[in-house]
Amino acid sequence: MLPLVWEKTATDSDGALRKVKDMRTHIGEILALFREHGELSRVDVIETSGLSRSTVNHRLGALHEAGLISAIEGGESTGGRPSSRFVLNRDRAxxxxxxxxxxxxxxxxxxxxxxxxxxxxxxxxxxxxxxxxxxxxxxxxxxxxxxxxxxxxxxxxxxxxxxxxxxxxxxxxxxxxxxxxxxxxxxxxxxxxxxxxPVIVENDANSRAVAEARPHHHDNLISLKVGTGIGSGLVFNGQIIRGSEGAAGDIGHTRAAIAESSEQLPCRCGNVGCVEAYAGGWALIRDLHAAGVEVDDVAGVVSLVKQGNLEAVRLMRRAGRVLGDAVADLVSILNPESIVVSGQLSECGEILLSGVRERVYQRSMPLATRNLTVAVSHLGEFGGVVGLALITADRIFAADHIDDLLERIAGRPLDIEAATVS
Ligand SMILES: [Zn+2]
The missing domain is CATH 3.30.420.40 (ATPase, nucleotide binding domain)
Structure with missing residues (x-):
């Protein structure tokens, strides 16, 4: 699980190896508990982690010394003993x-x-x-x-x-x-x-998927980003599905079902009949121009829909159905608990979503849609940056990287036994 730690200490004796590995994984585990729950007592940490009291004290000491957790003010007991409740210090950096x-x-x-x-x-x-x-x-x-x-x-x-x-x-x-x-x-x-x-580079729809999934404890979720282009992010079993080359979820350039029964529209990727060619913001601008409607950008398309422009509303409803068709098989195969729609076109709300729902409920397996919700993201334009921050924090605080961070903060090699809170 932690090959980096083993490699770092490969010259030590076997006994030292085991000791170093144990210490460092526990710090990551304990910090992960604070990231998930926020505030925890010492007893909470002992019970949830299954670690001994002395180990928990040492690790809490190291995290406290590094400023990653703070003792909660007013948490002192009547005997004047140190606080036994701690919280993630989210403002540390x-x-x-x-x-x-x-x-x-x-x-x-x-x-x-x-x-x-x-x-x-x-x-x-x-x-x-x-x-x-x-x-x-x-x-x-x-x-x-x-x-x-x-x-x-x-x-x-x-x-x-x-x-x-x-x-x-x-x-x-x-x-x-x-x-x-x-x-x-x-x-x-x-x-x-x-x-x-550490620098994390992530797909925008994946970032949004994590921002939606993590705070609500949704382990199985599809995020659809519908703006100029179309992408999807898949979080299943709490993990982003990236695929072997990072191409998983690129739903915008899968074939639209509507292409089988109507005009095969050209896509900007060079192909014809892609989902984006019917439902992407750029395609809607093209189709509005063709219908003689003046519009400059995707925000303009959204304005026209909100004003009730008949052609814009018609195209937006079609976009919803095209998206619904595209995601329906994913719903049958993967059985998510929710589909969260973000991106500029999501500002059209139900005019877009009704088409998505219509096709998903029509075409997916009934069991897969029994408790499915389809909704617009509440995070608005912040979905991407919130998800990015969470994914980047995962990397910074990962069990096999947390020791690097603590050493950098202390400006010296980690001496974990020296730090303790009692
Ligand atoms: Zn395409």
């Missing part, structure tokens, strides 16, 4: 995040629990290429990382970047993106190496 969409990005500084503290929006086209777009992210972060009250720079522990295309997660690169000209193989993680902290 920040995670810098950027959710890059096709025509704009949201940059946010988030706390360690994933809550955005400060954010900004930037209008930029993803096809202007990585240097231009990531340069905008740099500029936005340079401002956001300065605390507006103290004017001190925030301490960054991780960077998370989401892109609207397939990602080779381990390498931090985009791979064969259908629309992101100039991004193929670009070293996004390397671009942010100056921070000297």
């Amino acid at each position: 920040v995670i810098a995040t950027a959710d890059i969409g096709a025509t704009g990005l949201v940059v946010a500084v988030c706390d360690l629990a994933g809550e955005p503290l400060r954010h900004t929006r930037v209008t930029v086209n993803v096809w202007d290429g990585p240097e231009r777009v990531l340069g905008e992210v740099d500029a936005a972060l340079a401002e956001l990382l300065i605390d507006p009250v103290t004017h001190a720079p925030a301490e960054v522990w991780g960077v998370g970047i989401a892109v609207p295309g397939p990602v080779e997660f381990a390498a931090g690169r985009v791979v064969n993106p259908p629309i992101m000209t100039g991004w193929d193989g670009f070293d996004i993680a390397g671009w942010f190496s100056g921070y000297g902290v």
Whole structure:
């Protein structure tokens, strides 16, 4: 489970190896409990982890010394004994995040629990290429990382970047993106190496899926991002399904069922009859133009729908049915508990969702839809950055990385037995 720890201490004796491994995994386990539950008493930790009191005391001491957990004020018992309740210190440092969409990005500084503290929006086209777009992210972060009250720079522990295309997660690169000209193989993680902290590169729909799934304890969920393009993120058994090449969930370029019975519309990926060619924001703009309706961008499409423009509403309802057809088989095969829709077109609400529901309930297996909910995300434009912060925190606090963090904080090798709270 923890090969890195074993390799690091390979020159030690067998006894030392085992000792080091045990200590470090327990710290990660205990911190994971605080991330999940927030506030815990010492007894809660002992009972939930199954670890001995002395081990828990040592690990709580190390986490407390590093500032990762705080003793709760007023938690002292009458005998003047130290507090026995602790809480994750979510303000100990920040995670810098950027959710890059096709025509704009949201940059946010988030706390360690994933809550955005400060954010900004930037209008930029993803096809202007990585240097231009990531340069905008740099500029936005340079401002956001300065605390507006103290004017001190925030301490960054991780960077998370989401892109609207397939990602080779381990390498931090985009791979064969259908629309992101100039991004193929670009070293996004390397671009942010100056921070000297872990950099996570993730697909935008995957980030949204985690933001929806984690806080609500939904272990099985599909997130649909419907904006200029269309993507889906799959969280099953609490884990993102990435597939062997990072291409899982790229639903926008699967074949639309409607293409069998109507005109086969060309897609911007070069294929014909893709889901995006009927339901993507760019396709709706094209079809509105063809119908003589003036519209400039995806936000304009949403406005027309809200104003009740007949052609825009008709196309939006069709988009919903196309999406519903596309996701119906996934529902039968994977049996999610919810489908959460985000992205600019989700602002059309029921006009989009009714078509999704109609086709999913018509075409999926009854058992698979018995308790299924289909809804618009409550996180709005923050879904991407919240999910990114959670995924980046997973990496920073992973059992096989937490020792690196604690050593960096202390500025010296980990001496776990020295730290203790009684
Ligand atoms: Zn396509």
